[in-house]
Amino acid sequence: MKLTQIDLAEGRGGSQREVSASEAVARAEEACGGTLLLFEPDGAPRAAVAICPGGGFGKVNTEHEGVAFAEWFVAHGIAAGVVKYRLPEGDPALPQQDVERAAELLRNRFDGVKTGVLGASIGxxxxxxxxxxxxxxRRPDFQLLFYPVVSMEEEFAHRPSMLRMFGRELHGLEAKRRSPLYRIDRAAPPAFLAAAADDGAVTPLGACRYAECLLAAGAGAALHLYPSGGHGFGLRREFAWREALVGELRMWLDATIGTV
Known part of the structure; x- marks a missing residue:
């Protein structure tokens, strides 16, 4: 496995440097906002994915919602870039700019294979x-959403994240305008969604509604709602439904991007 640290933020020159794979977690934790940690398999990757961890815009959960996912993808022949995005700190455009730059970088670097995005929680x-x-x-070829925030409307929003991103609560048309739920159209990339029924932080109804809107638009969606697991389960070993999750994820990816 090859691990490269790449600057995403403007003004830092897009510098790159190889780092030891054994230092992946430490590097991810220490990296400043606007950094991509790119994990590549030894052979040519069959796809690439930009990973957006959660953290409620108070931090970025680079370990269990970033590096853990990336290592799983690399083991399955897929390049994965963990996005240590900048926190909003008064400018809601900052984290989104980092994610979009990361997705573009992967498209350009791995021309000829499908590229996607993965996000957990506010990621x-x-x-x-x-x-x-x-x-x-400019859209990726597929999307993987784990217990996602899909709208800034009151019934779906994660209020602490919204306040940290926008500095205030959003309502009405403004909340809808800031919600990806209302941007879904027939050209939306197919989605794999996973959530737990007992999630007390971000309602699983958001993932359900997102899948419903995709299907209504004629786009592809695979929704996996597990009976328990709460919020933030990622690929943790203690998640009771982990084996079912990784099996379903592997099958969906094989069908979407092709097998080796």
Whole structure:
């Protein structure tokens, strides 16, 4: 496995340097905002994915919602870039810019294979926004959303994240305008969604509604709602439904990007 640290933020020159794979977690934790940690398999990758961890815009959960996913993807022949995005700190455009730059970098670097985005929790919001970018030519080929925030409307929003991103609560048309849920169209990339029925932080109804809107638009969706697991389960070993999750994820990826 090859691991490269790449600067995403403007003004830092897009510098790159190889780092030891054994230092992946430490590097991810220490990296400043606007950094991509790119994990590549030894052979040519069959796809690539930009990973947007959660953290409620108070931090970025680079370990269990970033590196853990990346290592799983590499083991299955897929290049994966963990996005240590900048926190909003008064400018809601900052984290989204980092995610979009990361997705573009992967498209350019791995020309000829499908590229996607993965997001967990509020990272799911960033990933969904990137997946539904305009023009449609900038969109990734697939999206993977884990217990995602899909709307800034009261029934779906994660209030602490919204306040940290926008500095205030959003309502009405403004909340809808800031919600990827309302950007879904027929050209939306197919989605794999996973959530737990007992999630007390981000309602699983958001993932259900997102899948419903995709299907209504004629786009592809695979929704996996597990009976338990709460919020933030990622690929943790203690998640009771982990084996079912990784099996379903592997099958969906094989069908979407092709087998080796």
């Amino acid at each position: 799911g919001y960033l990933a969904a926004c990137a997946a539904l970018a305009q023009p449609a030519a």
